[in-house]
Amino acid sequence: MATAYGPDTRDHQRSGAGFGDHPPVKHFFPAALRAPFEGRTWREFGYLLLSLPISVVLFSLSITLTTLGIGMLITFLGVPILAGALAMCRGFGAMERARARGLLKLDVADPAPVRGRTGGLLSWVGAVLKSGVSWRHLLYALLHLPWAIFAFTVSLTFWSWGWAALTYPLWQWVFPASVGTGGIQLYGDDGHRVYLDSPFELTATSVCGLVLVLVTPWIIRGLAGVDRVMVSGLLGPSRLATRVSELESDRGVVVDTAAADLRRIERDLHDGAQARLVALAMDLGLAKEKLTDDPEAAARMVDEAHGEVKVALQELRDLARGIHPAVLTDRGLDAALSAIASRCTVPVTVEVDLASRPAQAIEGIAYFTVSELLQNVSKHARATRASVDVWRTADRLMLQVTDNGRGGADVSSGSGLAGLTERLDAVDGVLVVDSPQGGPTRITAELPWRG
Structure with a gap:
């Protein structure tokens, strides 16, 4: 059902609903041209470069300790070794979350710390082994190395070749001066060689480099997006823990909102209807005293009190409508x-x-x-x-x-x-x-x- 309410108006100019006048940020150059020089591109490129050495160390330690712990499970020593491997992975996970927070601007909440029921070493070991978060950290250590190798290779290759080709006319003189050739050898066999040394070839190489430089930031962002998924999916708290945290936060919001509503109702009653009823009681008391001595004045006071009763009733109706109409x-x-x-x-x-x-x-x-x-x-x-x-x-x-x-x-x-x-x-x-x-x-x- 559609119904129109409100006063008619002749001005139908569309001018938008607003609560703030913050003009959007305007850039002189389009995003495709800004991307190679933006801080985000260089931060994500640095993240991909650092991922390889970190992943090599993490993979080596985790695979060594895990296989050692599993192999020694026949003895009691395998259990603490395996728990130590999981704890080590959790430590690296904290470092990876901090690195993602600083370079990828990805804020992943820390999972709940491991706590044993009794507080002893054996209780802590059991808690680590039972924690799904710990095993997800180990899975991250095993999966991230092949991905880090791929991302490192692709990003570094595209980035270095792009800038090298773009600036080739600036450093092409190195070849005739030091190597004795006209430029980069594009093709060569026993009887024929092709070098990039003519003005057209220099320009074409630079144009190809420019294309690579403009495309590479988006490749880097795509690779970094996969890292974001891995960090948030494997190194963050579990969905159940996140849901519990959200429910606790929501419960706090509900409690605060209910308390604020109660304070508002108390304030409205105290400053509105209650104050009017107190004044009404005083006026009726004065009217009662004047009833025998000055009936006309008492009648006027009763009439004013009648008006105050109407106002108080309207305020109470408005208050009740605000609580639940x-x-x-x-x-x-x-x-x-x-x-x-x-x-x-x-x-x-x-x-x-x-x-x-x-x-x-x-x-x-x-x-x-x-x-x-x-x-x-x-x-x-x-x-x-x-x-x-x-x-x-x-x-x-x-x-x-x-x-x-x-x-x-x-x-x-x-x-x-x-x-x-x-x-x-x-x-x-x-x-x-x-x-x-x-x-x-x-x-x-x-x-x-x-x-």
């Missing part, structure tokens, strides 16, 4: 979002396509998400029109708020979108912001259905 409980998202849209300062079109209702908790989060987004449109967007779309996809509830405001909305700018993202993340939700400078802004929220 009755229209949401009674009639669902369609009616509740329509009520929000009618209070927005710009015309809002609401379209809700739901055959059934989700869980009450998810429905409440969806309501307050749209409410906050429409408040942002009213306060910051400078928009003339907005729309709200709600639909279900498989087991996910989808919300989308679009406006034609000034753009620039950014989750990382410290706006209310950051807090909204945390709230959605606490229930396995996702918030996606698409808000280029100049607009339009499209913010999509995805929530689990849990009907």
